[in-house]
Structures are given as structure tokens and as C-alpha cells.
Amino acid sequence: MRSKEIYERGLKIIPKAAQTGLRSETHYPEPFIPETAYGCKIKDVDGNIYTDYHMAFGPIILGHNHPEVNEVVKEQIDKGVLFGAGMCELEVEVAEKLIELIPSAEMVNFVNSGTEATYHAIRLSRAYTGREKVVKFEGCYHGWHDYVAFNVNPPADKMGKIYPQSKGILKAAYDATLILPFNDSDAFKGLMAEHHDEIACVILEPIPHSVGAIIPTKEFLKTLRRETKTYGSLLIFDEIITAFRHNIHGVQEEFGVTPDITTIGKSMGNGYPIAAIVGKKEVMSMIHNGVLVSGTYSGHPSGLAATKKTIEIIERDNVIDYISKLGEEYRKALIDLIDDLNITARVIGYKSIFAIQFAEGEVKDYSSIVGIDKERFKRFAAEMRKRGVFFTPNPMKRCHLCLAHTENEMDEFLDAASEALKLV
Numbered sequence: 001m002r003s004k005e006i007y008e009r010g011l012k013i014i015p016k017a018a019q020t021g022l023r024s025e026t027h028y029p030e031p032f033i034p035e036t037a038y039g040c041k042i043k044d045v046d047g048n049i050y051t052d053y054h055m056a057f058g059p060i061i062l063g064h065n066h067p068e069v070n071e072v073v074k075e076q077i078d079k080g081v082l083f084g085a086g087m088c089e090l091e092v093e094v095a096e097k098l099i100e101l102i103p104s105a106e107m108v109n110f111v112n113s114g115t116e117a118t119y120h121a122i123r124l125s126r127a128y129t130g131r132e133k134v135v136k137f138e139g140c141y142h143g144w145h146d147y148v149a150f151n152v153n154p155p156a157d158k159m160g161k162i163y164p165q166s167k168g169i170l171k172a173a174y175d176a177t178l179i180l181p182f183n184d185s186d187a188f189k190g191l192m193a194e195h196h197d198e199i200a201c202v203i204l205e206p207i208p209h210s211v212g213a214i215i216p217t218k219e220f221l222k223t224l225r226r227e228t229k230t231y232g233s234l235l236i237f238d239e240i241i242t243a244f245r246h247n248i249h250g251v252q253e254e255f256g257v258t259p260d261i262t263t264i265g266k267s268m269g270n271g272y273p274i275a276a277i278v279g280k281k282e283v284m285s286m287i288h289n290g291v292l293v294s295g296t297y298s299g300h301p302s303g304l305a306a307t308k309k310t311i312e313i314i315e316r317d318n319v320i321d322y323i324s325k326l327g328e329e330y331r332k333a334l335i336d337l338i339d340d341l342n343i344t345a346r347v348i349g350y351k352s353i354f355a356i357q358f359a360e361g362e363v364k365d366y367s368s369i370v371g372i373d374k375e376r377f378k379r380f381a382a383e384m385r386k387r388g389v390f391f392t393p394n395p396m397k398r399c400h401l402c403l404a405h406t407e408n409e410m411d412e413f414l415d416a417a418s419e420a421l422k423l424v
């Protein structure tokens with residue numbers, strides 16, 4: 001098996017044989033060494049072909065290796081891979097498009113990853129308000145930097161207290177972070193009443209997909225907006241997963257709440273590295289004007305070319321409608337299957353994202369998720385993989401649909417799931 005050989009070579013010199021932590025889990029139960037990916041299929045070096053629901057943690061919205069996107073990237077790199085000076089027209093074109101689309105966008109700064117985007121958004125909020133503290137919600141992920149690497153998925157006995165996701169985080173970052181349960185307006189109001197003159201910003205995934213899917217109440221989002229406005233703190237929506245995948249204007253449009261700053265990434269470039277901080281002119285104009293934002297590869301022409309084309313296709317082909325409706329069908333069919341099998345499991349999600357969790361009950365916040373049966377999910381993912389269906393065995397994560405998935409893949413998924421669920 002080439003997969004095993006390559007994995008073992010890698011394991012000696014690459015920590016856990018993965019460049020990013022959660023990818024190491026995708027080696028379970030066998031090494032996963034992908035070689036090619038087209039549409040919704042991914043093939044490994046041993047020739048095994050899987051239908052992919054992982055979609056690289058979400059960016060692939062049009063399908064892997066989309067020919068039209070690749071074409072414009074090739075045209076761009078023929079003109080120049082990286083200029084790294086001044087500003088090219090593509091930066092203006094894509095920024096203009098984002099401002100047209102996203103309600104909170106008045107100015108734009110491009111970076112290469114979501115982590116960079118949330119880092120700068122928070123630093124900007126501190127510079128703008130002259131305050132230091134950040135409010136974040138349990139279950140939300142905003143990248144790996146010290147400002148936010150807390151309480152994404154703490155164990156049950158650590159919930160509600162500051163819980164670092166990593167060793168090596170600055171002590172000062174603990175002190176500057178306030179953790180709250182999602183969807184709890186009263187807890188938020190109480191915190192603001194007590195600490196408002198210290199709070200620089202409130203950051204959240206409007207739909208926390210980093211632990212599957214928690215649907216916000218409109219009332220909660222509106223409370224965040226009202227209170228932050230009252231007390232002069234900035235509201236940051238981290239729409240790295242949700243913008244373009246769920247709504248071309250960001251889910252801020254459908255929930256009717258406009259934040260001060262929005263971070264976007266993932267689906268905007270269909271897999272090319274690109275992210276952005278967008279927001280109010282008054283705040284954004286502090287960038288390069290007192291607030292340091294810097295990056296050799298920021299505004300990379302290949303990512304921008306991919307983004308311009310991806311957005312064009314999303315609009316032209318009604319991609320979001322298609323994948324959202326398909327997601328609804330997957331969820332309905334899976335709920336029926338689970339009912340038929342009479343097992344303890346639930347199906348959660350939103351539009352093109354769905355997740356099966358071995359637990360019961362409504363999902364209101366992270367406390368409804370912490371107790372899911374994790375071992376059972378790992379076995380389920382392994383059985384699905386044996387049947388040609390690939391997603392991460394991480395029980396907190398989710399499946400993503402793309403334009404290339406069809407009802408045929410759904411039927412395959414259901415057949416595989418009906419066998420796998422019986423076995424686990």
C-alpha cells in the first residue's frame with residue numbers, strides 16, 4: 001500500500017503526518033494520502049475513490065479543481081505570480097465586489113487565512129476603542145492565535161471557565177478573554193453591564209459550525225448588536241464558513257444584523273488561499289494608519305483571480321440555492337433513516353452543511369454538544385470510508401456539499417449510512 005509507505009515516511013519528519021492539527025485525524029482508521037480531486041470525488045495514491053464531504057473543511061463550494069476557476073488562475077500566473085508592490089487592479093475589482101455584496105463592508109483588506117483575518121479584526125477593535133477585552137462564545141473557532149484560542153471545545157468539566165486550546169498561550173491573553181455561552185442574551189447583557197468599559201469587541205461565528213451547527217436566535221444576534229452599539233464595543237462576525245456558502249451577502253443579511261467588522265474566507269476562493277477583513281470605513285481606515293497589517297503574500301493575485309471567478313459562478317449558476325436545497329434533502333432523508341433504525345442520533349446543520357451526532361435533543365449552545373458519543377462517531381466515519389464516503393472522523397465537525405454533489409451521491413450516502421449505522 002503506497003498510502004502506508006508515504007504515511008510512515010512522513011510520520012518520521014512531519015508531526016503527526018499533517019500540516020494542520022485536525023488533518024491528522026483524517027488518517028483514521030488508515031492513512032489518508034490524497035493524490036487527485038475533481039468535483040466531489042477525491043482519489044488516494046492507492047486508487048481508492050471517495051465521495052468527498054469534507055471538502056477541505058469547507059472552502060470547496062463549486063467542486064474540486066473547478067476548470068473555470070483554474071483557468072483564470074493559470075491566466076493570472078502567466079501574467080505574474082506575485083507583484084508585492086503597490087496594488088493591482090484585481091484587488092480593487094474584488095474589493096468593489098465585496099463591498100457591493102456584504103452589508104457591513106465599506107473597506108476591504110485581503111489576507112491569506114481566516115486566522116490572520118480574525119487577528120487583525122481584533123487588533124483593530126482594540127486600536128479603535130482603546131480597550132483590551134474580547135468576548136467570545138463557547139463552541140466558536142476563530143483560528144489559532146492567542147487572542148482567540150480558547151473554549152472552542154472544552155471538556156464538560158471545563159465549560160464556562162477559560163479553557164486554552166493550546167499550551168504556550170500568553171497569560172495576558174487569558175486575562176483579556178471573556179467566555180460566554182452562545183444564544184444566552186441574559187448572560188451577555190449581564191457581562192456588558194459589568195465590564196462594558198473594558199470590552200473592545202465581541203466576536204462570534206453567527207452560526208457556530210466549528211462544533212457542527214448551532215443556529216442563533218435572531219433575538220440573540222440583535223441583543224449583541226444593540227448592546228455593543230450602546231457601550232461602544234465593536235461587533236465582529238466571523239463569516240469564514242458562512243459567507244458565500246450560505247449566503248452571498250453573508251448570513252448577516254438573512255439575520256438582519258450588520259456587524260462593524262466581518263471576516264470572510266474559505267468558499268470565496270473555492271480552495272485558493274484567500275481571506276479578508278471587511279468593515280466600517282471609520283474602523284478599517286486605521287489599517288496602515290496606526291494599525292500594523294502586513295503580509296508578503298497578502299492580496300495574492302492567484303487567490304484574487306480565483307475569488308473573482310468563484311463569486312461570478314456562485315451568482316451565475318445559483319449555486320447557493322442548489323446546494324442549500326440539496327442539504328435540506330440530505331438532512332430530511334437522514335432523519336428518516338435514523339427514525340427507521342430507531343437509534344440515538346440527530347441530524348443538525350444549515351443549508352449545505354449537515355452533521356450526524358450521536359446524541360438527542362435540541363442544539364442551543366455548546367453544552368448541548370459536549371456530551372455527544374465521540375467514539376461511536378469515529379467508528380461510523382470509518383465504516384463510511386470503507387463504503388467510499390469520506391468525511392473527517394472528528395465528531396464535532398460537519399459535512400459540506402458542493403455544486404458537484406447530486407441526488408445520486410445522496411442515495412449512495414444513504415445506502416452506506418444505513419449499513420454503517422447498523423454496525424456502530
Ligand SMILES: Cc1ncc(COP(=O)(O)O)c(C=O)c1O
Pocket residue numbers: 057112113114115116118141142143144205210238239240241265275
Ligand atoms: C469560523 C472560522 N474562523 C476562522 C478560521 C481560521 O481560518 P484559517 O484556517 O484559514 O486560518 C476557521 C477555520 O476553520 C473558521 O472555521
